[in-house]
Amino acid sequence: MGKRLFSVSIILAVVLAALGSSAAVSETQSWPRRSVKFILPLGAGSATDIAARLFADRLSARWNKPVVIENRPGGDGLVAISAFVASHDEHTFLLTPTGSFTTHPFLRKALPYEPEDLIPIVQMANAIVTVAVPESLKVNSLADLVALARRQPGELNWASPTGITDFVFASFLKNAGLSMPKVPYRDFVQALNDLAEGRIQIMVSSFSIVRPQVEAGKVKIVALVSRERAPFLPNVPTAVELGYPTLAYDGLVGLFGPKEITEEMRERIAADVRGVSNDTELGARLVDTGQVVRVGTSAEFAAAIDAQRLQAATLANELDIKPTQ
Numbered sequence: 001m002g003k004r005l006f007s008v009s010i011i012l013a014v015v016l017a018a019l020g021s022s023a024a025v026s027e028t029q030s031w032p033r034r035s036v037k038f039i040l041p042l043g044a045g046s047a048t049d050i051a052a053r054l055f056a057d058r059l060s061a062r063w064n065k066p067v068v069i070e071n072r073p074g075g076d077g078l079v080a081i082s083a084f085v086a087s088h089d090e091h092t093f094l095l096t097p098t099g100s101f102t103t104h105p106f107l108r109k110a111l112p113y114e115p116e117d118l119i120p121i122v123q124m125a126n127a128i129v130t131v132a133v134p135e136s137l138k139v140n141s142l143a144d145l146v147a148l149a150r151r152q153p154g155e156l157n158w159a160s161p162t163g164i165t166d167f168v169f170a171s172f173l174k175n176a177g178l179s180m181p182k183v184p185y186r187d188f189v190q191a192l193n194d195l196a197e198g199r200i201q202i203m204v205s206s207f208s209i210v211r212p213q214v215e216a217g218k219v220k221i222v223a224l225v226s227r228e229r230a231p232f233l234p235n236v237p238t239a240v241e242l243g244y245p246t247l248a249y250d251g252l253v254g255l256f257g258p259k260e261i262t263e264e265m266r267e268r269i270a271a272d273v274r275g276v277s278n279d280t281e282l283g284a285r286l287v288d289t290g291q292v293v294r295v296g297t298s299a300e301f302a303a304a305i306d307a308q309r310l311q312a313a314t315l316a317n318e319l320d321i322k323p324t325q
Contacts (some may be wrong), residue, residue, distance in 0.1 A: 021077040028264040031090070035066040038255070039087075043073045043079035046209035047289040048253055051125050052095045054285055058276035062296040077101055078112060087258070090265065092257040094118065097127060099249070102308045106316035107162070109323040114305055115309075118256045122270035124277070125250030125291040128207040128232075129165065129225035131239070135218055136198040142223040142242050145202070146176060153179040158202035161209075164249055164308065166226065167315040169204045172239075172247040172320065173204045195219055198300040206251055207233070207290030226250055232287050236315040249311060253291065254301050270298045 038056060042048045049071060050262055054069035072080035077100040084094040088291065096126065101118070139145045149156050158180055162164050166182075173180055183200055185191045192209060194200045196218040203210060204225060213219035224238045227248050239247035239272060257266060276282070277295040286293055315321075 028268050032063050032065045035070045037092045039070045039080050041077035044071050049112045050289045052205045054282050085117045098252040103164050104316045106321050121255045121257050121299040122273045123254040124201045125253040126294040127291050128230045130207045130221045131223045132203045132210045132219050134198045149178045155185050157181045157183050157199040159183045160204040165204050168249050171315050174247050226283045266298050
């Protein structure tokens with residue numbers, strides 16, 4: 001009798017598990033049931049915003065539901081992240097560059113979220129990161145720039161958006177033995193104007209930020225911080241190629257879901273993003289914003305973020321960076 005009850009219990013458990021699995025699959029297949037929202041930490045017209053809208057248009061057609069972009073700039077990305085985390089909604093996602101939030105724990109004493117609140121779903125693009133100088137500086141390469149900085153210690157200055165670009169360039173300066181003050185900006189648009197006019201000498205940022213002044217002939221790109229060459233800047237080498245291995249990181253841009261998201265849903269959305277990423281017009285439009293399409297699996301995106309978090313932690317320790325906010 002005991003053995004029979006035990007067997008019945010096992011069968012019942014298997015049936016219930018199967019029913020649960022079937023329900024999860026059914027829910028994934030029926031999603032989305034209403035409009036989908038992508039929350040962004042950057043304003044309208046930014047490179048990330050343009051990428052989001054390009055993907056949103058194509059995913060909307062694929063899902064047969066509207067995909068809405070909600071811009072929540074400010075607070076070093078915390079405004080958008082807080083809004084996303086508070087939503088607890090399977091139709092609301094965060095679409096963001098990773099370079100700011102991977103440094104949050106080293107810049108802020110308290111955060112309104114935990115790392116596990118941001119579940120990587122899929123990378124969408126690589127934002128190409130550059131080292132730019134004014135044409136008036138009369139340097140033609142990263143080697144020229146380093147030589148000039150050695151001859152004029154403390155006289156050149158640099159700017160970068162808050163985030164891992166700060167860490168990476170500060171580490172480069174330390175390892176190269178260069179003395180160069182950083183100029184902080186509340187409005188980073190002003191930094192580009194100052195670079196073009198030679199009031200600052202170096203800017204480390206995404207190509208999308210400096211591109212207008214590059215095209216105007218006032219700013220020159222001397223190296224890529226990105227680990228691979230950009231197809232739209234074929235003659236610009238990476239800093240790694242030039243012998244500066246510490247001056248390297250990739251501008252990952254991707255989609256994140258809430259911690260409640262199921263693995264089935266995560267893989268479904270990642271597959272749909274991969275499915276629309278082969279659109280040639282999408283790729284061409286991203287190039288116009290200084291980005292390249294880079295779409296893989298959820299596991300690959302998660303691994304890339306883990307590597308960037310480790311890089312940020314290593315650099316914060318090397319530079320003795322302490323939270324100040």
